[in-house]
Amino acid sequence: MPIYSESFAAAFGLLASSDQDLMEILALSINVSLASLVLSCVIGLPIGAFLAMRHFPMRDFLVGVFNAMMGLPPVVVGLLVYLHLSRSGPFGWLGLLYTPQAMVIAQMILITPIIIALSCQVLEDLHEDYKDFFDSLVVPKRTALLAYIIDARYSLMTVILAGFGRAISEVGAVIIVGGNIDHLTRVMTTAIALETSKGELAMALALGFILLAISLAVNFLVQWLKASARRRAYV
C-alpha cells in the first residue's frame, strides 16, 4: 500500500526537520506520561508491596479488584475525571479541566492499578521465596522490603515500563479531560485522533509510526533489562 511509504516519508520528514509542533506534542506526551508514571509509582509500589507481604481478610479481594482495574476502559476513566474536575463537579474549584494536569490525573488513575497489580505479583513471588529464610534470620520488615526491591529491581523496572507504555499510547481519557487543545493539551495520541478526523490519514499514520517508535524503544529497553538480569542471574 502506497500510504505506508507516504507515511514513513512524512514521519521521517517531521523528525528530520525537528518540526516544532511535533516536538511540542512529543514533549508534552512524554512529560504527561512520565509525571503520571512517577505519581503512580509513589502510590502504587507501596500498595503493591503491602499487598504482597501482608495477609489480611480483604487482601485477596483487593488484589482481584486491582487486577480487574488493569483493564479499566480509558474512556470511562476520562469521563469520571471529567465529571470530578468539571467546574460543576466537586473539584471544579481547582480549575484543572483542559490542562495537562488533568491528563496526568486521568493517566495516573489508569496506570496505578497496573503498577499495583504487577508489582504485587513480582514482590509476592520473591516474598514466597525469601520469607522463611528472612524469618529464620529474624530480618526486620523494612530490611526485608528493601531487599525485595533491590533483588526485584529488574522485574519492577519492567512493571514501570509497562505502565509508561499504557500511559503514552492512551487516547480515550486524555482527549476528554485534556480537550486536545493546540499548544496546551495536544499529545501524540490526540493529534493522531485529530488527523484521522480530518481525513489526513497519511499524517495520522506518520504520527502513529513515531509513537510506535517510542513504544518500540521502551520495549527494547525492557528486553535489554531482562537479558541483563538473566546474565547476572537476577531472575
Added chain:
Amino acid sequence: MSNQTGMVQRGLMPITVQNITLTLNERMLIDDLSCIIKSDGMSVIMGPNGAGKSLFMRCLHGLAKPDMGQILYADTPLDPLIRQQQSLVFQTPTILRRTVLANLLFVARQRGIDDPKISMDYLAQLQLDHLAQHPARLLSGGEKQRLALARALIINPAILFLDEATSNLDPASIETIETNLQSVSKQGMKIILVTHDIGQAKRLADDVLFLHHGKLAEHSPAKSFFQKPKSGAAKAYLAGKLVL
C-alpha cells in the same frame, strides 16, 4: 573461630522440650513430645519420612509454633534475641538474587559484621572464594549449600540447625560441610541436624533423637543407638525395613 559479632550471647543451652503438640489440617504431626537436648556436641534427629523431624526442628528454631507445650532455652522461652543466635540451613537453600559475596554480606550485616574481609574468610573456608563475584543463583547444588552454610556460620550462632542440608549433594561438598561442622562443634557451637543418611549420622552424631509418628521413639547416645537400638521402630529403620 572467635565471636566477631561482639554481641553478648546469653546461654541458650540446654534446650528443654516439654510436651509439645502440633496439629495441622487435623493431623497430629507432633504428638506430646518431650526431651532435653544437651549443651554440646551434635544431636541428630532421625526417623522415617513423615515422622515430624523437620517440623520438630522448625519448632526448636521458632519458625513453627507448637499448639501446646513449651520449649525452654536454659529456662527461658523463645524470644527474638534467642532466635538471633540461631542459624538454620534449609534442605533447599534460599539464594538471594545477588553475587555470592553479596549473599554472605547481607546476612553478616544483619548482625553488624560489615567488614567484607570477614565474609571473604568464610567463603575461603567453604572453598567458595574464587566464586565471590559470581551470581549466586548460578552455583551448583553443592556450592549453593556451602554458601548457605557460610551464611549460617558467619553470624557465629549459639545453635546451628541443619535440615537435611546435605541430601543430594556431591561427596566433595558433603565432606567440606561435615569438616566444617566438626570444626565449629569442637569450638563449642551446638549443632542439631536432621538427616536420612545413616552413614552421616554415624560420622557426626553424639546423640540421636529418633522420631516416629510425631513421637519421640528413642533418645540415646549415638554409640548405643547404632549398636543396640532400644525401640522396635529404630531397629526396623536401621535395618532398612521401616518405610513409614
Added chain:
Amino acid sequence: MKFAILFAAGAACLATAAMADSTILVQSTTSTKNAGLYDYILPMVKADTGITVNVVAVGTGAAIKNAMNCDGDVLLVHSRKRENQFVAAGYAKQRYDVMYNDFVVIGPANDPAGIDGAKDITAAMVKIAVSKSKFASRGDDSGTHSKEKSLWAMAKVDQAASSGDWYRETGSGMGATLNTAVGMGAYALSDRASWGAHANKADFKIMVEGDQRLFNPYGVMLVDSQKCPTVRSKEGQIFIDWLISAKGQAAIASFKLEGKQLFFPNAE
C-alpha cells in the same frame, strides 16, 4: 473509595494555577476547528486583544453540555433550536449571529441513489431512502446531526426505523463519519467547511448543494456569570465583540480553503 483517595492525592499534588489570566476557553464544534478557521483567525485575535483563545472542539450537543457544566467561557455552535434553549435556560444573556456556512450531501461517484446535481434536498433524501442506499449519519447529537434529522422529517422519511440497515449511525465526529462514509460507499450530510478540508475524499464528491434549507448558521454566546461564576466574562465578551466587529467579519470572509470561501459572515 480507592478512586477517591487516588483522586484526592493526585489533585492535591497538582493544584496549581490552571491558565493564565488573559486566556479563555471556547467550546465549539469540530466543523469550525477541522476546517482550520480558528488557526486562521485566533492569531489575529491575539494580536488585536492580547487574549489567548483555547478551543475544545466537540459535537454541538457535547459543547453545550460542557458549557452548562461551566467548562468554557464562550460557546460557538450551530444548532439554532438548542442555542435558543441555552439562552432561555439562563446560561447566556444573548445569542449573536456570527456567520453561516451550508450543508452539502456528499456521495460516491457511482451515485446509487441517482441524486447528483439535485436542487431539492428533500427529494434527494427520499431517493436515498427508497433505493436503500447507505447513508452515514453522525448519530452523536451534534448540530449536524440535528440538522440531518430535521431534513429527514421534512422529507417525511422515518430513517431511524432503518438504523443498522441502510441508515448507519456512527456516533462519531464529522471527520470520523466522513471516513466511515468513504469507507463504506455511503452518502453523508456534512457542513461544506468540514468536507472542503477533509483530506480523505477518495472518489467522493458533493451531490446536493445550494438548497435554502441547507443553510447552517453559527451562533456565539458568552456563558452567563450568574450561572457560572468562574467565567471570564470580560475577555469572553471582548472575543465576541471582535468576532462580530467589521474587522472580525472581514477576517472570517477572507478565510479560504483551496481558493474557496467557506464561512459567510452575517453579524448584524
